[in-house]
Amino acid sequence: MYRGHGGFRAVLRRAAHAAVAFAAISAVAGGAAALPCMTRAETTAEQARGLQAALMVAALKCVHKPGLKLHENYNAFVSRYNTELTSHSNVMQAYFKRSYGQGYKDALNKYMTSLANYFSLSTFGNKTFCEDMAAAAVAINAKADGAVLRGEFETTLLPATSAPTCNDPASRTMASRDVPMLNSRIPDLASIHMPDLDTRPVQAAAN
Numbered sequence: 194m195y196r197g198h199g200g201f202r203a204v205l206r207r208a209a210h211a212a213v214a215f216a217a218i219s220a221v222a223g224g225a226a227a228l229p230c231m232t233r234a235e236t237t238a239e240q241a242r243g244l245q246a247a248l249m250v251a252a253l254k255c256v257h258k259p260g261l262k263l264h265e266n267y268n269a270f271v272s273r274y275n276t277e278l279t280s281h282s283n284v285m286q287a288y289f290k291r292s293y294g295q296g297y298k299d300a301l302n303k304y305m306t307s308l309a310n311y312f313s314l315s316t317f318g319n320k321t322f323c324e325d326m327a328a329a330a331v332a333i334n335a336k337a338d339g340a341v342l343r344g345e346f347e348t349t350l351l352p353a354t355s356a357p358t359c360n361d362p363a364s365r366t367m368a369s370r371d372v373p374m375l376n377s378r379i380p381d382l383a384s385i386h387m388p389d390l391d392t393r394p395v396q397a398a399a400n
Contacts, residue, residue, distance in 0.1 A: 237344035238284035251326035266330035
């Protein structure tokens with residue numbers, strides 16, 4: 194199974210992310226305390242969306258390493274797990290609606306932008322990002338159907354969740370670390386369509 198890098202290097206990477214990230218996801222609502230805790234299903238849904246965002250960014254940012262087959266593996270991922278990703282998307286929309294009320298769509302769109310930015314920044318702070326994500330893609334695509342729905346995937350490279358899991362005070366949240374940037378568009382990621390659910394294939398770069 195794929196394992197992310199840990200130790201001192203991981204600490205430095207998280208510190209770099211925190212230094213360049215200006216606002217937490219909680220800024221949308223004015224503070225993390227305003228967010229209700231997440232059910233296990235909501236936590237899994239958020240992690241699944243994080244995995245999708247990570248693989249999508251890798252497919253777009255790692256075009257200089259075609260041998261890793263990130264485009265092919267991302268497209269295989271969204272094709273195979275389309276139904277499961279749709280289910281997670283519905284859960285996330287319900288959570289954001291419960292958390293933000295009428296403004297939930299805007300908050301969700303900002304959150305998905307923050308995920309894309311988080312992983313784009315990772316490409317600068319982690320020299321093995323492409324290889325790490327290629328391994329993650331191979332690992333999830335090798336699993337049995339239902340793996341994404343059940344949350345049976347590696348979460349080491351994913352940011353912490355935006356709220357703690359209910360009845361699990363030790364769960365990591367973005368209120369304290371691994372904070373992504375909000376409302377910051379990255380030009381070369383303009384083709385990423387993360388609001389709601391997008392399972393369209395990523396097109397390979399022209400030669």
